[in-house]
Amino acid sequence: MSSFEISRHAQPEFTFNSRRTPVYSTKGMVASSQPAATEAGLEMLRAGGNAADAAIATAAALAVLEPCSTGLGGDAFALFYNGANNKVSALNGSGKSPREMTLKKIQDMGIKHSLPTRHALTVNVPGACAMWCDMVDRFGSLPLSKIFAPAIRYAEEGFPVSSVTASLWKNGEEEILTTSPGGMTLLLNGKAPKAGDIMHNRALSEVLRQLSSHTPQEAKKLFYTGEIARKIVKAVRENGGMLSTEDMTSHESLWGESIKTDYRGYEVHECPPNGQGLAALLALNTLENIDLAGKGSPYSAKRLHYQIEAMRLGFADARQHIADPHVYETPLSALLSKKYGAKRAEEIYSDKANPDAKHGVPVNSSDTVYFNVVDKEGNGCSMVNSVYMNFGTGIVPEGLGFSLQNRGHNFSLNPAHPNVLAPGKRTYHTIIPGICLRKNGSLHSVFGVMGGFMQPQGHLQVISAMLDDAANPQEALNRLRFCIEPGEAGGKVCVEEGFPAETLNQLSQMGHKIEVREGYKRVLFGRGQIISRDETTGILCAGCDPRSDGTANGLY
Incomplete structure (x- = not known):
């Protein structure tokens, strides 16, 4: 074995x-967490497709390339900016x-606090x-046969x-895939693939091929009413669902x-509940009353203190008010008022954490993919696709090649809570794409930071970098981050090494309470x-997170 082949299979340190x-580009841009997925999006733009075509091609490619984080067994949210009329549409x-x-059935099973994580x-x-x-x-403008x-x-x-x-993938192997029904389908000879190993997923290719021979609405009907749906239901029910x-x-x-708020003269847009984009907007709305740039450098304790406290308050309100919009009407006008x-x-102390403030409690981390596209016409798509936790439940229906999400774990089992578990209900959702517009309605940026309850915290930090400090996209993503750790009622704050x-x-x-995270723990x-x-010029500028395998690239 050559030295190249040896290094190819080594697991590198997670260092920057x-x-x-x-x-930079002039005729379209795609950015994602996988270079091959970025190329899939660019392939659509070269074929004359637009931002919607490229985004879905990227989504489908990521379902193959990163099944631990995303796929047809999960959910997706998107914001689409129409360059012709400056309108932002949200798709849940x-x-x-x-x-x-x-709830009674669950209680009768002896389940009290939350649904079991991977069940x-x-x-x-x-x-x-x-x-x-x-x-x-x-x-879109291209057929699914081209997009997939x-x-x-x-x-x-x-x-x-x-x-x-x-x-x-290795975490998924160790946690669930070797024990979950069908999980071996997503392993290589019974093990997680190493970096550089070649993986195939012929079951998933067949599913995508079936869908690709139909119009979008026909493909949707095929997935939800045909053999694919029956296999999904069979796998869930055989395992106690x-x-x-x-x-x-x-x-x-x-x-x-x-939904949106004004921040430093710009409009920051998020998807409405049941997504948690509201948490980011609440935190930004709070911070607009504070001169962050006057609190020192981006890594000063004073500035970070205000951001952390604003985020805690944002989570407190979000956890209280985000639920299925058909069941509970979130008081958006009141919450997002100046x-x-x-x-x-006023509830943030200048010199100490406020022990009396009601802090939100983010629960559980997750693995997710975020990606975005801007086409030559100025249309923009900001999108997140996720199976929630690593490989979701780990349940892989026979012959389908994808795992099923465990999103129901987010339901509350408190009967008085707006997000309480109920039949036919959408739960509090973590995945949130973002878009930022100038006051005249022109597109400033499409942005997102993936990863469970890190997402609104990431939105706050990259938007602040761009709008408080005029950072370019790559500079904003390169900055070290904090994360109020999931599940910590006391609000422990994890920070990156550096x-x-x-x-x-x-x-x-x-x-x-500070904890430094190093190495691969930085995926948090x-x-x-x-x-x-x-x-003025329409020139596109993109950045891709150094914490990912991904890349941004464009047409010229």
Whole structure:
């Protein structure tokens, strides 16, 4: 074996030892967590497709390349910016809980606090396929046969597994795939593939091929009413879940308007509840009352203190008010009012953490993919696709080549909570794409940071970098991050290795519980992409997170 082959299979350290600079282009840009997925999107733009076509091609490719994080067994959310009329549309591709599932049934099983993490009971209807089809149907211009072609090619011919993905895959092997029904399908000779190993997924290629021979609406019907749906339901019910064919047949995506707030003279847009984009907007609304740039450098204790406290307050409100919009009407106007933002800012002490503030408690981390596209016409698509935790439940239906999400774990079992488990209900959802507009409605950027409850925290930090400090997309993504750790009621704050020791000491003295994360534990801080567009020239500038395997690239 050559030295190259030996190093090819080595698991590299998770260090930022290479230089990343912004990528510029003039005729379209795609950014994702996998180079081959970025190329799939670019293939659509070269073929004359637009941002919607390229986004769904990227989504399908990622389902093949990074099945630990995403796929047809999960959900998806997107924001689409129409360059012709400056309008932002929100598409909610989350599925509902089974109609048979009641709180009483769960209580009778002796389950008290939350649904078991990886159990089939947590499988809601997977909404990704419907969302893909609806996005192409409304905004796309290419047939599914063209859009799914790169993903089918990667699945059939094989692809080399990238480094960060290999680490996530290994975690899935150790945690669930070797014990979950059907999980061996997504392993290589019974083991997680190493970096550089060639993986195939012929079962998934066949599913995509079946879908690709139909119109978007026909493909959606095929997925939710045909043999694919029956296999999904069979796998769930055989493992103790309650999903039914009726649940699958009745699924529909939700189109709606984005929610937004003004920050430093720009409009920041998020998907409405049941997504958690509200948490990011609440935190930004609070921070607009504070002169962050006057609090020192981006890594100063004072500035980080205000960001952390604003995020805690944002989570507190989000956890209280985010639920299925058809069941609970979130008081968005009141929560996003400037008056309420000013009130929340007054609750932040300048010199210490506020022990009396009601802090939100993010629960559980997850693996997700975020990606974005801007085409030559100035249309932009910001999208997230996820199976929630690593490989979701780990349940892989026979012959389908994808795992099923465990999104139902987010339901509350408190009968008085808006997000309480109920039949046919959407749960609090973590995945959130973002878009930023200038006051005149022109596109400033499409952005996102993936990773469970890190996402609104990542949104806050990259938006602040761009709008408070005029950082370009790559500079914003390169910055070290903090994350209020999932599951810590006391609000422990994890920070990346590299923050100044003086800053960490000062934060500790202010009452923040600090923990430094190193190596692959830094995946907690998410992986993001940003594409910005110059208002005058239309030139695109993109950045891709150094914490990911991905890349940004464009047409010229």
